[in-house]
Amino acid sequence: MEILEMQSICKEFPGARVLNNVNLSVRKNEIHALLGENGAGKSTLMKILTGIYTMNSGSIKYQGQQVNISGPKHAEELGIVMIHQEFNLIPQLSIAENIFLGNEKEFTTLGKINWRALTSASLQYLNQVGLKVHPKTQVADLSVGEKQLTEIAKALSKQAKLLIMDEPTAALTETEKEKLFSIMQSLVNQGVSIIYISHRMEELFQICHRVTVLRDGEYVATQDIPNTTIDKLVALMVGREVSERFPKSTTTPGDLLLQIENFSNHRLNNINLQMKAGEVVGIGGLMGAGRTELARAIFGLDRVSGNLKLHSKDGTSFSGTFSHPQDAIRHGLAMVSEDRKDQGLVLPFSVKENLALPTLNSRSKFGVIKHKAENEMADHYINLLRIKTQNREQKVISLSGGNQQKVVFGKWLETHPSLLILDEPTRGVDVGAKVEIYELINSLTAQGLGIILISSDLQELMGMSDRIYVMYEGRITGHFSRNEVTEEAFMGCATGGVQ
Structure with a gap:
């Protein structure tokens, strides 16, 4: 009944x-x-x-x-x-x-x-x-x-x-x-x-x-x-067959891009990891393990002791820790946060305005925005990322979750980063948009971009990462290559066992 x-x-x-x-x-x-x-x-x-x-x-x-x-x-x-x-x-x-x-x-x-x-x-x-x-x-x-x-x-x-x-x-x-x-x-x-x-x-x-x-x-x-x-x-x-849910492409990693040594604060305990250009490095663990806290520390949102070495694709290097996200952005970092509505978007703003936010200075002179350049930039990312919107002036609050996430991607891609941190990038995103995001990840790594992928979806981590670090209570308890990780081994490390 x-x-x-x-x-x-x-x-x-x-x-x-x-x-x-x-x-x-x-x-x-x-x-x-x-x-x-x-x-x-x-x-x-x-x-x-x-x-x-x-x-x-x-x-x-x-x-x-x-x-x-x-x-x-x-x-x-x-x-x-x-x-x-x-x-x-x-x-x-x-x-x-x-x-x-x-x-x-x-x-x-x-x-x-x-x-x-x-x-x-x-x-x-x-x-x-x-x-x-x-x-x-x-x-x-x-x-x-x-x-x-x-x-x-x-x-x-x-x-x-x-x-x-x-x-x-x-x-x-x-x-x-x-x-x-x-x-x-x-x-x-x-x-x-x-x-x-x-x-x-x-x-x-x-x-x-x-x-x-x-x-x-x-x-x-x-x-x-x-x-x-x-x-x-x-x-x-x-409305069509999707041949592969995790279309991971094979890439040859380049030179060392990022090295983190002894990162520690009130939520992190002596974190050490590294990644090369063109790699997708997954960060996994159960809720509260410290994954987002690690991302925030790397991006300069939270204070941390230890050292970060970064070798950007423009040939510049950095050693130390970032005291503010603006410092991280200047050195080629970008971060798609886990909560797009509170931390990634200004909801009453248009698609164009959200896409433009991190890079306003590059399209302004004496404090006046070059609207033609801004319109061209917005149209570029709407087409590139296939953002479903009536036009560039539509309020981002009225878009679906997947299209809002694409706007967040677009605004950070316009900063031309060397390293992109993705914290739960497909949360609340439908299967079709997920595949589009995975294909975008592939195209970015093919260009030499390094990606840190944080996800609570183990299948996503295993399907899209070249290597995976597992966290438990603020420390690294496991490190696996794509070919050797198993669900059993991952969960063992995620619950306190050490690999």
Whole structure:
């Protein structure tokens, strides 16, 4: 029996139809995957279901009744709750306050909140998701993975009957992911249905029952998970066969590009590594291992002791540590951070303005920007990276996740770096855009660029790296070549064993 039937859903924005006769049917006690490339219409469809958008035409039947969802609060009252891909948390509030934000009434007497009761109640949901952090901790102090777990706890507190999960495992370790899957199965056993959106195809075969595929705003197919394959789903998503998920090219490394000696701070412990021009060096480990902290230290965002030696492609050399990212950029470093919306983009700015930000001085004279040169630069990267945008003036906030990530790539490529640090470059990016990013990595290494690839996706690390360093609690515990790394050996080092 269906808990949800969305029929012939259409949605138009000025100048564009983003959904055209889309269907989605979810059964009771089912985990139903919703697949599609970025821009396929998944988010728009879910925003209609949760009352954020109003559909132009179509119908929604929920629990056997026709419904007209008037807004997000109405959707929650119906038991439809969504965990968004981008965090919907207030950084200045505590974990407990975020979990019950908007639902404090049950802890309120005569206008006064019983904070002890609210904090105590939040522990139930934190324990369910395995987040071992005090509920009074401010959200601003949490890691990306801890924020994701807080979002899940917040959703569980609302007693959902239909739970929508958009990329919930993107920032989770394997242990946390398995815990989440256990929670999901428990919820299904209790009568909850789940719509599961993820670009990590392997997950669908672990946890989902059926899958619906959208492409370019239209319904393509619904299939039972046991009767399909990753290759079939990818073909349905992109409209063509994708021959290889990790199209790693073979390159011959050049001269020594980077050498790090004894990097240490409050999160790093005596880190030593090196890389050559044209190499992809992977940095792996579980959440909290120190991968992002290492990237920040290299790029001059965090103070660190030790020494960094850099030999840029323009023939210049550097020895020491960078005290500021501007110093790193001047010496040929660039960094795509793990959180593109908070750290990589200025969301109200246009595509062109974001692409131009790091290199404004190169296209200005006496403080006046040369707009023709800026337009040419923006058009170059829009075409090179195949950024799907109406034009260079479109606000970057309105782009899909994959296209936002391409804008971040473009702005750093314009600095003409010798070394590019990629921290979770394909997080929240669809399979088609992932392949495009991998092909871009190949073209950059073919030009002699060195790339540090930080990823929580082990298959991505193994598929795209020439060598992999494994971290655990701020130190290097393993170092593997592409040919010798195995999942077992990697996980052994990632959990504290030493190679």
